[in-house]
Amino acid sequence: MNVEKIFESFPLLHSSNLQFKKIEESHLDMLFAIYDNEKVFEYCGIIPKHNIQTVQKMISHFERDFTKRSRVKWGIFYKDQPDSLVGIIEAMDFNQKVNMVTIGYYLAEDYWNKGIATESVQTICKFLFDEANINRIQAEVMPMNDASKKVLLKSGFMKEGLLRQASFWSGKGIVDLEIYSILQEEYNK
Numbered sequence: 001m002n003v004e005k006i007f008e009s010f011p012l013l014h015s016s017n018l019q020f021k022k023i024e025e026s027h028l029d030m031l032f033a034i035y036d037n038e039k040v041f042e043y044c045g046i047i048p049k050h051n052i053q054t055v056q057k058m059i060s061h062f063e064r065d066f067t068k069r070s071r072v073k074w075g076i077f078y079k080d081q082p083d084s085l086v087g088i089i090e091a092m093d094f095n096q097k098v099n100m101v102t103i104g105y106y107l108a109e110d111y112w113n114k115g116i117a118t119e120s121v122q123t124i125c126k127f128l129f130d131e132a133n134i135n136r137i138q139a140e141v142m143p144m145n146d147a148s149k150k151v152l153l154k155s156g157f158m159k160e161g162l163l164r165q166a167s168f169w170s171g172k173g174i175v176d177l178e179i180y181s182i183l184q185e186e187y188n189k
Helices: 005-008 025-035 050-067 116-132 146-154
Strands: 018-023 071-078 082-097 101-106 136-141 158-169 173-183
Touching: 005 082, 018 116, 018 146, 025 082, 050 071, 050 136, 071 116, 071 173, 116 136, 116 146, 136 146, 146 158, 146 173
Parallel strands: 101 136
Antiparallel strands: 018 071, 071 082, 082 101, 136 173, 158 173
16 A cells, blocks of 8 residues: 555546545535535435534544545546535545555535446546555445445445444444445456
8 A cells, every 4th residue: 555645645636527636615615515415424424514614624624634644535526617516535444454445425416326426436446546556445335325336336346245233323323334345456357
């Protein structure tokens, strides 16, 4: 795992339609619109935030987590609308001993079912495999989250199994989680 490639400076990424960059104060209203929507977090271990000041503080938490080298949280933007935040994708739980990372993502409701999540996952995987030399990328999905499972399968991940009552998610309590993963050797086929 090349941690320097990830955390040396904030990695700016691009795909054919999207760009992935740091979330700034100027994105506060769009970030609040995402966090204020109950539907966005129906299958996430994140509690919606209905106070804009709380969401404003979160932007500095994103920076803090990056500085501590514990998490990278990219804002997802259309290339032709570079100041319009459509979602978030993150890499977290970096395990250097087994060269593994976990990803998560969520989009503003207006941007569901447009291929953005799939393009985002594929772009982040390309960066993590090709640039950061990660061996294993995984995602944890609530069993009822069919949309997220489709995104992962389209992106080359495979379902490894179900962890029964194995995790505590904020706002959800103890939950079952399906684990999906992709290995570098599978990605490079």
